Amino acid sequence: MRPGFRLCLLFLPALLALPGLTTAQAQSLKLKTPLLKWQENGLTLELQAVPSDLVRAFFLARGFDKANADLIAGQGCIFRSSIGNSATKANAPAVSIDLKNWHVLAGDKITAPRPREAWEDFWQKKKIPDRAKTAFYWALMPTKQTWQPGDYNWGMISFALPAGTKFDLEISWQRVGKPHKHLFKNLECAK
């Protein structure tokens, strides 16, 4: 094991016990991957690719061992996301999404984001601590949800694509029973 990595692991428990970062610190440290901010027909969305080193570090800190943290980082083209209802008035309509109906277009293949339920089944077959499984489940964007005005959610969205892959993403949502779609072109998994 490289000496730096060993030292990093040694310091990990102490670092995780450190008090949380302040907002100012949070704002001063930004990912370098492009941030997509978008809003239309009641839906507001932000997406940003997360580099695999950060994904690995996040899950190491949540109780995964190195092999499984590597597996997530290797298999997952992970984007952080924040999605919600853009309405500003209490009586505005709700919006709903189901990630299983989103389409990932890469090359000649069309897939859907890998939902947290699929990951949960995957983890059941592996010996990993319950706390790691729990953290993983809640760290992913919920698959299906309805947001009232003022509601939003955050979480990671996992695409089954290799690092650096360019792809198009067709998202869909419902508002007042009416379906809506939008295509984002040329998104890129972080390296």
Next chain:
Amino acid sequence: MKHRRSTPTDHKKAMSLVRICLVMLCLIPLSLSLPSPCRAQQLLSPVPGKPMARNFELPDLDGRAINLSAFKGYIVVINFWATWCPPCRAEIPSMQRAWTILKEKNVVFLAIHVGGNEDQVWSFLTDMDVDFPVLMDTDSRVSRQWPVVGLPTTFVIDPKGKVALRAIGGRKWDDPEILDSILALAKSP
């Protein structure tokens, strides 16, 4: 077995890796966060049909079992959260301020931490100067029995034990509009 003696170059490389690790660890909680797209509004949604709140029993940070049914007759704000959830962290200070305002008005706050362990939560709460009760749902059993799909999600239970209001995502809990919505439940039919 032969060991190669560390050279100053090795030491420099090791320290540079440690620095990278430190920066990465600092980035972890926030890199997965985003500002609330709806931060301007402070809305709580009425829950259709106001179902009875499902009872639960969970340990607090001192290991005492806390039962929801013990708070009948009170307005109860139940917040599902986690220390590593950025919007949860962001709303905790305003929740503490709201608790300070409402605790003398028959309002109880219960923050249910999903997953994790007591030490992580203690450390976080001490830093944030929080003193409302925090319960531990380490295996997320209660969180998954309740209609919680993501964190944070907060429910407000009326004095009859019915789930009256809900918020998905963070809020500024000491906003006057929110405080009024909560207190109005004392008079709700």
